[in-house]
Amino acid sequence: MSQFDVTVIGSGPGGYVAAIRCAQLGFKTAIIEKYPTMGGTCLNVGCIPSKALLDSSEHFENAKHNFANHGIIINDPVADINRMVARKNEVVDQTTKGIQFLMDKNKITVFEGVGSFESATQIKVTKNDGSTETIDSKYTIIATGSKPSTLPFITLDKERIITSTEALNLKEIPKHLIVIGGGVIGLELGSVYKRLGSEVTVVEFMDKIIPTMDGALSKELNKVLRKQGMKFNLSTGVQSVERNGDTVKVTAKDKKGEEVVFEGDYVLVAVGRKPYTDGLAVEKAGVDLDERGRVKTNEHLQTNVSNIYAIGDVVAGAMLAHKASEEGTLVAELIAGQKPHINYNLIPGVVYTWPEVAAVGKTEEQLKAEGVAIKVGNFPMRALGRSRASGDVDGFIKVIADEKTDEILGVHMIGARAADLIAEAVVAMEYRASAEDISRMSHAHPTYAEAMKEAALDATGKRAIHF
Template identity: 75%
Template structure:
């Protein structure tokens, strides 16, 4: 029987990063993955493939609608080859997962393929078909991730009533895609297929889309996406989903309790994700699972069993790949006797629609609820030379700072490339910068990031230069 200092169950962005960091710290490390490829949900059926389709569909839409205004004339019809688009997506995924396999080999991490399950607190049985083997681990990190959630009355047939996994491998462009859920996944995939020619209807239970982000971002994004042609039905509670042949019917009630029906050829159920612990047999190790299906952990991501930790989507907090990676590093360093920490307030959130949406820190609603006195500085993207040059004039940057100290408390953006620009805000807030600190930094011209400086100027004393 092989013995390891650390065994990681799950090879997503939390698991594989934890494995690398453990190996860097001199620990003999094993990683267990039930599928034949490494990378988990993010690399295989989440972050990476969805961004590949978002980029491909963006190119197609530009060719169809925007090239002419840039002086690019295309003779003949522009044709969509969905099969090739999906194949390119698969190629991107393949390259990325092979990169993870290379990193495991480079760091001398033993990879086990099969379902990992606890026999007890220090032994893990790995089942791959009829083959079974057991390893011993002084420490174990649970990194089993999450899977798409659904509603109890919805029967997912993975043909017409689908999750994000199936939406990444469509064989045809839907005529009418009904999306249940106005969160990140539903909006991103809804925009992909709308660009490719689908009618898209988004049905959302809450009174706004992306409800966990700042309300100003919700208002801006729904305004822009409506302008693009996507239909939204806010404050609608779905009560039934049925299929007859190739037609799917979604029944909902609006805020006035009036019944509304939506008929489409596909229905994407994107109501969030839930922790995945199936087959883990956590009870054999005595690990506590919460009523919500999460692994219960303390502030050090340690379970009630001292040598077993858990990270990523399977524990509390935002289900984000980069959050899982940070936790993987933290746990590796804790096991090695170091004292790392994570400031969860500074984990950014991003929606990869176009325009993109990005946030870090407190929203205006959160500051109001906490009775914190704050200042607001906001700058529209349309006032930037860079935005006008690229034609991406939707959106804004909004900075919230403490009224007394001027410390930046939250930064919220909608616009081109804000998924990258948000890192500036994270850096500033990590070092507890004031709005004036950001306002006094030189920003290259012309760039989208100049909007951050202008919003900081607006928050400092209302002296933004270009509005």
């Protein structure tokens, strides 16, 4: 029987990072992945492929609507969805092969198959050909991730009534895509097909899109996406989804309790994700799950069985790839006897629409509910020379600071390259910077990042220079 110091079950951004860090720390490490490619949901059917399609569709959108403004005159472009999907697959293939290279480089033993507990220290690997192999491991890290959720009354046929996984591999551009759910996944994939020519209707149960983010971001993104042609039906609860041939009908009730019906050729169910533990047999190891099927852990991501840890989407908290990666590193270092930490308040969230949306820290609504005295600074992207030069004038940056200490408590932004700009806010808040600290830092001109300086200046009570 093969013996390892640490075995990681699942090779997503949490699992493969945990395995690499364990190997770096000198542990004999194994990783178990049931699919033939490494990288989990994120690299195969999530973060990476969706961004590839977002980029391709954005290029098409610019060619069709924006190039002429820059003096670039071309014939009417045509979207080739099959080539876009093929390119997406090429990006995925390159990325997953990169993870396999890292496994080899770090001398991590890879098992292809389903990992299931036989006991707290023994794991059975059931391979695709039906054969099995049992390994012994001193420590185990569960990193099995999540899968798309649905509603109890919706039958996913994965042809016309689909999840994000199928939406990444469509062979045609929908005429009318109905998106159930106004969160990150629904808006990103809705944006892809809206740019390619689909009519896109979003049906959201809550009274705003991206409901967990700052209200100002929700309001601005709603306005921008409506301007782009996306339709929203908020405070609308779906009652049923029925398919008849190539037509799908969604029946819902609006906020007045009146029935509304939407008809399209595809329905994307994007109501969130749920933890995935199928086949793991945690009961044989004595590991507890909570009422939502997540692996229960303490503040060190340790389960009730002391040598077994769990990270990423399979545990409580935001389902974010970078959060899983940080947890993978943390657990590896804890096993090595180090004292790492994660400040979960400073894990940024991003929506890759265009303009992008990003945030870190607490929202204005949260801080007011907690009774914290705050001051808020805002700066519109359209006031930047860089934004006018590129034509990306939608959005703003909002800096929230403590009224007494001036410490930055939250940064919320929507605009070009917000996904990259948010890193400045994360660094500032990790070092407990004040709004004045940021306002006195030199920012290169002309850049989108200047909006961060100006918003921080506004939060100090002084007037922003350029607005």
